[in-house]
Amino acid sequence: MDKDLQLLFDQIKLEMAKQTKDIIAQMDEKLIPLKQELQEMRAENETLKEKLYYLEKHRRANNIILYGIKESEKSPANLMEIVIKKIKEELNITVEGRDINSLYRIGKNATKNEKGRPILLSLVNNWMKIDIMKNKKKFKDAYASEDYPKEVLD
Template sequence: MEEQFQLLFDKMKIEIQKQSNDLKESLTKNIMDRMDEKLNPMIEENRILKQKISNLENEIEYLKKEKRSNNIVIYGLEESEKSTSELFQNVKDIFKRDLDLSVEQNEMNRLYRLGKRNENKHRPVLFSFTNGWKKDEIVKNKKSLKGIFIAEDYSKEVIEKRKALLPQLLEEKKKGNITFMKYDKLIVKGPNTDKRKRELSSSPQSSSTNNPKKQQTISSIKTNRTNAFDLMRTRSNSLSGGSSHNKL
């Protein structure tokens, strides 16, 4: 009898434990479902906010880039001016002398020295143009400038990126690839074919040496041309001789 009670008790215990586990799982699932219902809108809202922040960051970066797009930085210009007007006149004279390019005061947006005054070296000059084409024309012909050096106006972050890319740029150029930097990106356009074309092209003398058939054809044409003139001369002589014989 006691054994039967013990078996019944054990079965009841197992059943209660099972029901307890089922109830626990059900409660956990209900709680998680309710949490998901509340969290999902928050997660979606967070995703939208992140996207908006990313878009705003891109817009800010674009505006910063556009703000600097019409700027140049002039290095090596002697710091002898006493006013912005004198500084502008010095820069204007250099552009006219070296580039034959006239820059008027109404084309200048801003012009000033960068950094704190230093007696040991000349501070760089930032020149901001009101239009982009004049700035592009100066940058395109900057190698003709004497005594000064011109660079694009980049942010510190972009300058650091360009410095980091410089070793790779030099390596690609050693390989013979057309390589240049565009803003903060390295552009590689494959091998430079101009050098190979120059190596493959040869002088007329070497080409005639390398093409004996062509040389032989040219010689044959010259020989035939000479024979034709000789034949015409012979016929002319024979005709003149015949006419004089008839007169006699």
């Protein structure tokens, strides 16, 4: 009787091992297309990241960030006057309103910080940006830097 039970037990064990092997094979077969899809999605994700990086870089190509200009403006138009005047007086570069695509302070409102928040200056053309960046050392109380994408700063 012990031998019969042992034989029966061994047969059940073999049958379970075979069924487990079959189930694993079926699951592996179903996983193949999912793995391929995952690889394709990862490749597409990398491509999209590269495109986004270059779009972001292009969008920021004419931007300058100005630091150290006090927050004394009462309106965006007043901020434009202050920045244009500072560039004209300290760098001896004539910038007009039509040369500026956009101009605004970035970051949260300043807490009684003497210098104020940075200013994002987006120019219409790149040559004016290059001219300002060449002469940025002439700023007295301010500092100008490139507007790099986050990936570059990291």
